[in-house]
Amino acid sequence: MQALVATDIRKAFGSLEVLRGVSLRANKGDVIAIIGGSGSGKSTFLRCLNLLEVPDAGSLWLNGITLDFNRSGPAGGTTPKAKAELRRRLGMVFQSFNLWTHMSALDNIIAGPIHVLGQDRKEARAIGLDLLDRVGLADKADAFPAQLSGGQQQRVAIARALAMRPEALLFDEPTSALDPELVGEVLKVIQGLAAEGRTMILVTHEMAFARDVATHVMFFHDGRVEEEGRPDLIFSNPGSERCRSFLKKFL
Amino acid sequence: MDLGILAWGDTGWGDELARGVLTTVAIASAAYLVGAALGTLLAAMKLSGTPAMNVPAAVYTTTMRGIPEMLVIYLVFFGGGALSSWIASSVLGIHDRVDLPSFAVGVVCIALSVAAYACEVIRGAVLAVPGGQIEAAEAVGMTRSQRNRLVVAPQAFRMALPGMTNVWQFALKDTALVSIIGVTEVMRTASIGSDATKQPFTFYFAALVIFIVIAYLSQRLFVRLQASADRGVRWGS
Ligand SMILES: Nc1ncnc2c1ncn2[C@@H]1O[C@H](COP(=O)(O)OP(=O)(O)O)[C@@H](O)[C@H]1O
Ligand SMILES: [Mg+2]
Numbered sequence: 001m002q003a004l005v006a007t008d009i010r011k012a013f014g015s016l017e018v019l020r021g022v023s024l025r026a027n028k029g030d031v032i033a034i035i036g037g038s039g040s041g042k043s044t045f046l047r048c049l050n051l052l053e054v055p056d057a058g059s060l061w062l063n064g065i066t067l068d069f070n071r072s073g074p075a076g077g078t079t080p081k082a083k084a085e086l087r088r089r090l091g092m093v094f095q096s097f098n099l100w101t102h103m104s105a106l107d108n109i110i111a112g113p114i115h116v117l118g119q120d121r122k123e124a125r126a127i128g129l130d131l132l133d134r135v136g137l138a139d140k141a142d143a144f145p146a147q148l149s150g151g152q153q154q155r156v157a158i159a160r161a162l163a164m165r166p167e168a169l170l171f172d173e174p175t176s177a178l179d180p181e182l183v184g185e186v187l188k189v190i191q192g193l194a195a196e197g198r199t200m201i202l203v204t205h206e207m208a209f210a211r212d213v214a215t216h217v218m219f220f221h222d223g224r225v226e227e228e229g230r231p232d233l234i235f236s237n238p239g240s241e242r243c244r245s246f247l248k249k250f251l
Numbered sequence: 252m253d254l255g256i257l258a259w260g261d262t263g264w265g266d267e268l269a270r271g272v273l274t275t276v277a278i279a280s281a282a283y284l285v286g287a288a289l290g291t292l293l294a295a296m297k298l299s300g301t302p303a304m305n306v307p308a309a310v311y312t313t314t315m316r317g318i319p320e321m322l323v324i325y326l327v328f329f330g331g332g333a334l335s336s337w338i339a340s341s342v343l344g345i346h347d348r349v350d351l352p353s354f355a356v357g358v359v360c361i362a363l364s365v366a367a368y369a370c371e372v373i374r375g376a377v378l379a380v381p382g383g384q385i386e387a388a389e390a391v392g393m394t395r396s397q398r399n400r401l402v403v404a405p406q407a408f409r410m411a412l413p414g415m416t417n418v419w420q421f422a423l424k425d426t427a428l429v430s431i432i433g434v435t436e437v438m439r440t441a442s443i444g445s446d447a448t449k450q451p452f453t454f455y456f457a458a459l460v461i462f463i464v465i466a467y468l469s470q471r472l473f474v475r476l477q478a479s480a481d482r483g484v485r486w487g488s
Contacts, residue, residue, distance in 0.1 A: 052390065102406050116391055
């Protein structure tokens with residue numbers, strides 16, 4: 001069953017063409033790893049999926065809503081309502097966590113459910129505490145981000161995304177800003193989510209992790225998908241020379 | 252130096268000075284609150300990104316910060332008074348001289364300049380809110396106003412506080428200027444007392460002590476406010 005489909009997404013910043021027609025199809029439960037060199041457009045593509053960047057062309061489909069950026073008009077003819085709905089239904093985890101520093105861990109998690117989903121505070125708190133427990137931070141509900149390690153902050157950020165009950169989760173290099181010894185605890189949480197059958201799109205440089213967890217791998221180069229397929233095939237026998245030499249740097 | 256003349260009641264100037272303190276604090280506080288609200292509005296205009304909004308705001312803040320406060324007071328009080336008299340006589344047919352209430356004029360004038368300085372402080376504080384946190388708010392689907400209310404405002408408040416503490420100190424000192432239009436705040440009371448008793452040192456020294464005490468107490472209030480705004484956000488708080 002399809003969960004998220006992006007078709008021929010294009011995006012330029014001024015004269016710099018960052019995405020030159022990228023398509024993605026995620027079925028429910030898919031874990032899609034996006035790999036590729038720095039500047040190849042991975043982050044921009046992920047940001048286009050939840051409209052932190054508005055694509056210049058292409059379309060997005062998320063179970064029941066379609067956003068078509070090919071039509072003219074403001075923001076490609078998409079309504080603000082459709083944009084808000086798409087964002088609400090997709091979770092995003094950033095490289096630099098981006099927790100709200102003036103809120104406790106629990107408040108970070110329940111702000112969206114209360115104000116966007118309209119949950120009542122009591123219910124949101126119960127769910128939030130449950131999620132903190134799931135990411136191994138049951139004792140940190142009242143801690144502020146500044147009092148948490150990077151790995152802990154990222155796990156709170158994951159809980160914050162989960163609290164919105166997203167249909168798919170987007171991760172942009174979730175472990176790249178972490179000290180090496182903290183990477184494992186975050187990857188473990190993501191692995192757990194994959195095992196639950198969550199739909200996830202994951203930009204990562206953790207190749208071993210991508211190989212173990214992903215159901216599909218996309219290799220980006222220069223704003224295009226140069227190669228994609230099953231992880232065992234991509235990692236053991238990449239078809240393109242570029243992908244081969246890129247992977248060599250990691251293995 | 253005869254401190255007896257600072258006694259309370261008919262024999263001394265203590266009660267007059269105390270009334271002056273109340274007036275000074277009232278003017279400064281009212282001007283500060285009105286000015287901060289106006290400054291927030293100006294900051295929002297400057298941050299709006301539409302020329303129709305940010306050009307007038309920029310003209311206002313640049314002008315207000317460039318001209319002496321005393322000129323603003325003269326312009327509003329005497330200029331405004333003359334203008335009101337002219338309007339009264341030519342439009343309403345009332346030929347009495349119109350005097351503007353000096354307390355209110357004092358508050359307005361100081362508020363006008365507080366607004367200009369507060370605008371810059373607030374604007375800087377809003378811009379200092381990390382962009383990633385704003386994107387995180389968008390990513391959970393918050394509307395623009397939810398994002399501003401829940402994420403931007405609380406953090407901008409915290410970051411604006413040091414600057415707004417300075418603005419308060421300015422507002423407090425500026426109250427001395429409104430003595431020129433006859434508001435009997437601390438400065439004018441001291442001046443009247445000094446003229447009446449021929450003891451300028453006693454009175455101006457008393458005024459000095461009064462300003463230091465007000466400044467010190469209000470500083471403590473701001474430190475407290477900052478500590479509570481910083482709770483959890485900064486190490487050691
Ligand atoms: N907001 C932006 N404005 C201008 N250029 C940008 C912007 N965001 C990204 N870029 C450029 O787009 C290219 C792709 O960036 P990005 O998607 O972040 O690559 P990746 O995540 O694969 O490293 C880079 O050259 C980057 O400098
Ligand atoms: Mg990137």
